[in-house]
Amino acid sequence: MVRARDLFATVMLSGIYGLLSASFFILMDAADVAFTEAAVGAGIFPLLMLTVLTSVGRYEAERRRVRYLPLFVMVVLAGALFAAVLQMPPFGAVDAPSHGHVAQRYIQDSPAEIGIPNMVTSVLASYRGFDTLGEVVVIFTAAVGVVVILLGGRPKTPQQSTQALMAEHKVLRVVGKMLIPLILLFGLYVQFHGEYGPGGGFQAGVIFAVGIILYAMLFGLSNAQRVVPLGVLRWLVALGVLIYGSVGLANLVVGGEYLNYSMLASDPVTGQHIGIILIELGVGITVASAMVLIFFAFTRATRSRDELEE
Amino acid sequence: MADYYNYLIVVLLMVMGLYIVMAQGNLVKKLIGLNIFQTSVFIFYISTAKVSGGTAPIVIDGAELYSNPLPQVLILTAIVVGIATMSLALALVLRIKRAYGSVEEDVILEQDKSC
Amino acid sequence: MLSHLAVLQVVVPLLAAPTCLILERARAAWLFACLACLLSLGISIALFMQVEASGPISYALGGWEAPWGIEYRIDALSSFVLLLINLVAAAVIIGANSSLTAELPEPRHSPFYVLFLLCFAGLQGIVATGDAFNVFVFLEISSLATYALVALGRDRRALFAAYQYLIVGTIGATFYLIGIGFLYSLTGTLNMADMAQLLPGLEEQRLVAAAFAFVVIGIAMKLALFPLHGWLPDAYSQAPSMATAFLAASATKVALYLFIRMYFEVLGQDAVNALFPVGKLFLLLGAIAVILASLAAIRQNNVKRVFALSSVGQIGYLVIGVGLGNALGLQAALLHLFNHGLIKAALFIAVAAVVCRVGGSRLEDFRGLGRAMPWTMGGMVIGALSLIGVPLTAGFVSKWYLVLAAMESGLWPLVALVLIGSFIALFYVWRIVEVAYFQPRDGAAVSEAPLMLLLPLWAMALANLYFGIDTSLTVGGSEQAVNFLMGSRP
């Protein structure tokens, strides 16, 4: 991948790279992470890169000669790292310190305290709920940043309807019509299934976004924006973060610490359930609308540039 | 030595990713290098989480030994952070392409010097 | 409600940002942002008082106690830095509306406030939290918001500067992540205080050194320490001037705070120095930074770049203070951290006022402004005097402590270096003053800066003077922080 001059091939290979790393995660018993890495690393990332490549041009300028300074620095860094890494606890060691201490608590107590089988979601939403709030805010910042950089502040929904390039792909459109409801349904399933199996707010958000992006790709940006206008998206992005934050504040008002859901209901475990479902909803809404907003901004930016040219 | 393969792969990927970011001129190529670098860190975290013989951290009556859920939670957040930075960087690349007309680092630098 | 102050400090600006996005009109967004910043300032003052009275506050988020859940620890050090960030943020936000009308097109105002609040919340999140991974998350929030803010600059070079900053910042944050990964695999916990107890007992010292090396390199990138400072002058000179005012005064300071916490509290100063002479390395880097950056600042003709490069130089002073290793050195660093924040805030708000009226920040634009904009230039001169370290200003106090610390550790060349640094600072400040006051105003007549900009400018300028004379707050605060840090490490 380092050698390939053609950017397009690099993007495809990075797609495969995303899939490979995701399947590696599966072998490492990390279902949720594989889920997310597949959806992001092999799904959204190449998608965004391709939209960028349409206007940036496929071919790199010229083959760069191998630059020796970075190479030398890299070799030294690799050597130092090898030495350090050898002292790590061996791979998969049961007694390694990282498994003891804190993690044992999560494995033993989380089913009892929070009552959901998927420990990753329980740690994600409840034990370290504040990290996830930070994560949601990161997505929110990226969406606002992209909109500001590309669309210059207030996104306007385009009036004229640009005829989608994929018009002549009748077959794709028919299949698309059949598939998109299925995808959105699957997104909902993943959203509310987060406690019992791999899944959760973030992954569901990405699936929703992929469904809408597929619709936009097949039926053209303008009709997609009639379905999901940009103004509404801005509200949704903000709404998701506010849901998350206000659930935290609600716990504050009821008397517990920030993001302590056990106060929400009479019995702590049901309180946790309510809290986690609400949190996942907030995450799902923000992520879905942020991804769609970013994708619309990218396509509008590449498209509007061409209208100027033609 | 045998059970250190994971970490060696991580180190190799990390170094390759950094090399791409430093040596390549094309801005888009740099981002791909950055992506490789970040993914190698994720692989590192997950390989510390694996408990040999343990199954995925989803409670099923059968299993009793589970892999460690904590690094997986950290990685979920790190992936989100990675894609957020990437989308911001790509937005910048688009605007740079529109402003400078090219995405090559040296072309941009001498355009800066000239004006 | 009083016990929840620690978390409200970060949550208020964090939740104010999305509501700001919903308010379409720029004026409403501005008012809301001001409200959020002032509320947060009030909280930080209350926190500072509470910590001074009853010692460190520990707040377990989500009801799970320390190592399992995320814990917010506000101790003497973090409350001190929090106070600085809030002071600067309040000053910048008040002046932001009038400065933005001159620089940014109207639709970009409300996103500016959203990004500003996010960056503000991110920085506070780093300072307040006691959990290593949470620091990474909030580091990313503040950096992402900063990249977007820098990219808002008018000139096309702002885009490339933001891109460079993004690449360096992301690599730095990922290095930090690797460092935590090593530390986690050794200690099994992410809570900093918990980690501090577990680390000395380990026998894999080489891995601890590697972890520390990664963390230091990561933070050095965010701190713009000498070899890795390439992105700072471009980023700060291209960003909208109000954004630069906030960033120059707080972003690098928070990175230094993070370094101090990791170096003194988590890893323990002596344990680290045994493995690798970090202290001496920092003295060296700091010294080079002071000399080279100040020299570079002289040749610039864009005033923003002059102050950006002088920031790199001043960071050199901070790093020297930390590198000295004795209690006085650390206190000098903390003092300078606070005072330098005020100095840079005053200087950059003044530049924002000039840009607002004249439309550019090149040296020629400053010609004859001494008479045309007396108040603005007056504020700038006070800030500049404090930058040089003239007695009776805040800058002098921190430089004085630095000299004392250098003498105490017997490094005479350092004392000479501090004086040379101040002399070079005098030189490039004089260039600006000479242009502003002694050259005739040839361009169009320029009216005085809007009141909304003068207010924060003079607030900062007077703060410089106040903290120069009555040093009880700053010296007292840093004294407590040093005792806490030195005390916690046997």
Next chain:
Amino acid sequence: MILTVVALALIVVMAMAIARAFLGPTIYDRILAVNLFGTKTVLLIAVVSYIAGRPDFLDVALIYALINFISVIAVLRFFEYGSSKVNDKVGKDA
């Protein structure tokens, strides 16, 4: 036991797909290779989830199929859109 044989066969075929991705004279071969690789990953995940005895991995397999389909569509859209505008020679690889 049978499952491991199937898994091995899948991995071999995935290696072939990657080889095709590198060798592929025309761009379309590369897309084909990625598509093939994607579907094989779906199967591999399904088979591995059964080897590990964890049936709830199938959601991940389903999302793979979805993502694979989307990326093929995105690539083709890029081609419809890219080639008409960037007017580079299709088929002649770099």
Next chain:
Amino acid sequence: MPELITLLSSLCLLLGAFLIFSGGLGVLRFPDFFTRMHAAGVTETMAVTLIVLGLMLHSGWGLPLFKLLLILLFVMITGPTASHALAKSALHGGLRPLGDDSNNERH
């Protein structure tokens, strides 16, 4: 009865594995893009059905069975569509199948 099911499932799985292997080999060895397309098409549809069927028999009744059915349905829909779209855009892009002498008048 249960042995029959396991026998059947292992039979399907083996057949599926063989088909995949042959398809993969085909993708590598065939000279022209469209012939490779055919080879890939074979693996994508036939082999997938066989393997998923084998897994279904292996897993017995329950939620996983339904999920496997869903996957089968999904791949059945997307596989051919993707190949169709690929072939269509390849033709549109100017790639001619090998030995297709009819391209002069159709151009």
